Amino acid sequence: MNLVIDIGNTLTKLAWFDKGALTGMLRFENPAKEDITGCIEARPAEKVIISEVGNAHRDAITAAVSPGSRLLLLDNTTPLPLSIVYKTPESLGIDRVAAAVGAWKSFPGSDMLIIDMGTAITIDVVAAAGEYRGGNISPGLYTRFRSLNDYTARLPLVEKDDRFPRFGDNTGSAIAAGVQQGIIYEINGYIHEFETLYPGCKIILTGGDASFFVRELKSTIFAIPELVLSGLNHILEYNMPDKK
Numbered sequence: 001m002n003l004v005i006d007i008g009n010t011l012t013k014l015a016w017f018d019k020g021a022l023t024g025m026l027r028f029e030n031p032a033k034e035d036i037t038g039c040i041e042a043r044p045a046e047k048v049i050i051s052e053v054g055n056a057h058r059d060a061i062t063a064a065v066s067p068g069s070r071l072l073l074l075d076n077t078t079p080l081p082l083s084i085v086y087k088t089p090e091s092l093g094i095d096r097v098a099a100a101v102g103a104w105k106s107f108p109g110s111d112m113l114i115i116d117m118g119t120a121i122t123i124d125v126v127a128a129a130g131e132y133r134g135g136n137i138s139p140g141l142y143t144r145f146r147s148l149n150d151y152t153a154r155l156p157l158v159e160k161d162d163r164f165p166r167f168g169d170n171t172g173s174a175i176a177a178g179v180q181q182g183i184i185y186e187i188n189g190y191i192h193e194f195e196t197l198y199p200g201c202k203i204i205l206t207g208g209d210a211s212f213f214v215r216e217l218k219s220t221i222f223a224i225p226e227l228v229l230s231g232l233n234h235i236l237e238y239n240m241p242d243k244k
Helices: 033-042 058-064 094-106 141-150 171-197 210-216 227-239
Strands: 002-007 011-018 021-029 047-052 070-073 112-117 120-127 131-139 202-206
Touching: 002 033, 002 227, 011 033, 011 227, 021 033, 021 227, 033 058, 047 058, 047 094, 047 227, 058 070, 070 227, 094 112, 094 120, 094 131, 094 202, 094 227, 112 171, 112 210, 112 227, 120 171, 131 141, 141 171, 171 202, 171 210, 202 210, 202 227
Parallel strands: 002 047, 047 070, 112 202
Antiparallel strands: 002 011, 011 021, 112 120, 120 131
């Protein structure tokens, strides 16, 4: 049994894998360290990987891992099954690396465009030769809604709406349509360009808002909700193969 611990800026995920299959998962928003350590102690694993944006809880989490577990603390020096073609690998987000590894595990030998739709939208490219070649970052859905409310005097904070029109007929629907249509046009543009450059490529969608947008995209999309967790588990297996 493997345990993947993915600690982001606000959301923490604990996921258990058995022979590569996801068997259980817990999500916490802004958790106290006791929330995480209690779950780790209640369900110990043979191998554990910790991926953390900062270092706020790392010492407490490491202490909670069973002494009999093999532990991997992920950072930019951790060996990977992909080569990283990026000028500043030390600044590359661990979640982007993990998503790329998860995609490569799913479609080895393919050119891939990975679209992760969360707080930020990341567009990442993995070449068929097994090279992570970088990508782009833009504001995510909620970030765009929030910025319009924060940086204007009168525009309201709007929530996503799956009934949004092509063109709004009031301020709320104009914001919903503008933000959501803008993201759709943006992503479809990336997909069109990538498919032109790399015929036969794979387009992979993940992240919290992926299910909201997948039906609006003009291509064959492989939606993999827990791509980052799968990638982290594969990195763990790559560095700590089962003992024979």
